Every structure is written in C-alpha cells, then in structure tokens.
Amino acid sequence: MKVIAINGSPNKKGNTFHALNMVGNELKARSIEFEILHIGNKLIHGCTACGKCSVNKDEKCIIKTDDLNQWIQQIKKADGILLGSPVHYSGIPGTMKSFLDRLFFVSGANRGLLRQKVAAAVVAVRRTGGSATLDSLYHFLTYSEMIIATSNYWNVIHGANAGEVDKDEEGKQIMSVLGKNIIWLLKMKEATSGTIEPPKKAKKVSTNFIR
Numbered sequence: 001m002k003v004i005a006i007n008g009s010p011n012k013k014g015n016t017f018h019a020l021n022m023v024g025n026e027l028k029a030r031s032i033e034f035e036i037l038h039i040g041n042k043l044i045h046g047c048t049a050c051g052k053c054s055v056n057k058d059e060k061c062i063i064k065t066d067d068l069n070q071w072i073q074q075i076k077k078a079d080g081i082l083l084g085s086p087v088h089y090s091g092i093p094g095t096m097k098s099f100l101d102r103l104f105f106v107s108g109a110n111r112g113l114l115r116q117k118v119a120a121a122v123v124a125v126r127r128t129g130g131s132a133t134l135d136s137l138y139h140f141l142t143y144s145e146m147i148i149a150t151s152n153y154w155n156v157i158h159g160a161n162a163g164e165v166d167k168d169e170e171g172k173q174i175m176s177v178l179g180k181n182i183i184w185l186l187k188m189k190e191a192t193s194g195t196i197e198p199p200k201k202a203k204k205v206s207t208n209f210i211r
Contacts, residue, residue: 001186002033003080003118008096009040011086015124015165016040019157019175020084022165023122026179032080032186037071039099040086044068046098053109061102068102072113075103079186080118081146083137090129092136104140112144116198118185119146120178122155124165130156145201149185151178 005024009016017036024034045063052062059076060069075081083100085092092100107113121137123130131154141148155178157171165171 001079001190002035002077003027003082003182003186004075004078005034005036005082005084006096006099007036007038007040008083008085008093008099009038009124010093010095011162012038012041014086014162015157015159016084016086016122018159018163018165019122019124019171020082022157022172022175023082023120023179023182026176027183030183032183037074039071040093040095042066042095044095044098044102046094047101047105053106057110059106059110059113061106063102068099068106071099072103072106076113078117079189080120080149080182081114081141082119082182083121083141085121085123085133085137087123087125087129087133090132092133100137100140104144107144112201115145115201117146118149118182118189120149120155120182122157122175122178124157124159126158126160130154130158147185147189149178149182151175151181 005020007017020036027034044066085096119141123134134154151174153174155174157165158168159165
C-alpha cells in the first residue's frame with residue numbers, strides 16, 4: 001500500500017514538510033510506502049472552468065504548462081492521500097488552491113478517480129488561521145466521497161521557523177494518532193476487499209435554485 005502526501009508549502013523543508021513526515025513515519029513503521037510531492041513552489045495555473053475535463057474524460061486537464069497531469073496519475077495509483085498546507089491569510093496558499101481545484105475537477109469528471117481512497121489533511125501554522133485552512137482542505141475530500149481519517153483533535157500543528165513544530169507536543173501527538181488511524185482504515189479496506197462490496201457511485205443530481 002502507498003500514501004502520497006501533497007506539500008503545498010513554498011518551503012520544501014518547512015513545518016508543513018515536518019508535519020507530513022510525522023504522519024508518514026507512522027505509516028513507514030507499518031511498511032506502508034510514503035511519498036511527498038512538493039508542489040508548493042511550482043508554477044501551477046488556476047482552473048479556467050473550460051469544462052474540457054468533463055468533455056474529454058481522459059483523466060487530464062487541458063492545461064499543459066505544468067506537471068498536474070503527471071501528478072494525477074501518481075495520485076490515482078495511491079491508496080491514500082494526505083494534503084498538507086501552511087496558512088496564508090487564514091487560508092490555503094494560491095498555488096495549492098490551483099492544484100486542488102484542477103486535481104479534483106479532473107477526478108470528478110472521470111468517475112471519481114479519488115473516490116473511496118483514504119484521505120486526511122494537516123496544517124502547519126505560526127499562530128492562528130489553522131482551523132479555517134484545515135476546513136478548506138476538507139471541502140475537497142468530503143465532496144469527493146473520500147474515506148476520512150481523523151485524530152484526537154484538529155490536525156493543526158504550530159511553529160514559526162522550520163522544524164519548530166517539533167516543540168508542539170500536542171501537535172506531534174495529533175499527527176501520530178492521525179497516522180495510526182490512516183493505517184487502520186487502509187488495513188480495513190484491504191481486509192474487506194472482495195467480501196464487502198463498496199457503494200456504487202451515484203449519478204449526481206444537480207439542482208439550480210433559479211426558476
């Protein structure tokens with residue numbers, strides 16, 4: 001089994017990276033492959049709402065100026081997804097938002113490439129805005145019918161300088177518990193494969209409230 005983490009921080013080895021690795025260390029201790037994709041320092045175009053992913057249904061975004069289509073295939077093959085973000089003005093950084101918008105639009109347009117994968121999100125913050133940012137990340141996961149792993153508090157860890165999150169004892173426990181719960185969900189999915197049939201994907205009902 002494999003979990004792919006998305007590092008949405010501009011800083012490759014900043015506190016978001018450290019938080020992701022705290023979760024990842026639990027996974028690796030149970031022989032689950034763990035990889036971090038650092039996308040926060042890349043030039044990623046925002047979604048243009050062209051709708052071509054829904055027309056073409058080829059698991060690709062029509063924008064070819066970045067590596068999103070390559071990342072989509074890597075993420076598609078993973079059993080679990082872990083989103084990691086710093087806090088910019090109490091929200092997701094722009095690059096991370098562009099990445100998530102296009103990734104999840106393509107997933108949804110192609111019968112839910114990420115549907116029923118185990119998923120979670122973590123946030124690294126200096127002081128405040130962590131809960132708002134975490135909530136924004138979970139909008140993507142819950143909309144996409146992913147299986148959400150939780151911890152014993154909100155998945156937010158605190159620190160300013162790179163590595164300072166190692167001083168947040170409660171934050172470290174949150175990441176550790178989250179890692180263990182991700183493992184549990186992955187193992188349950190594996191153990192019930194072939195014995196418990198997962199729900200079929202429902203045809204989306206879309207309602208406009210304009211008459």
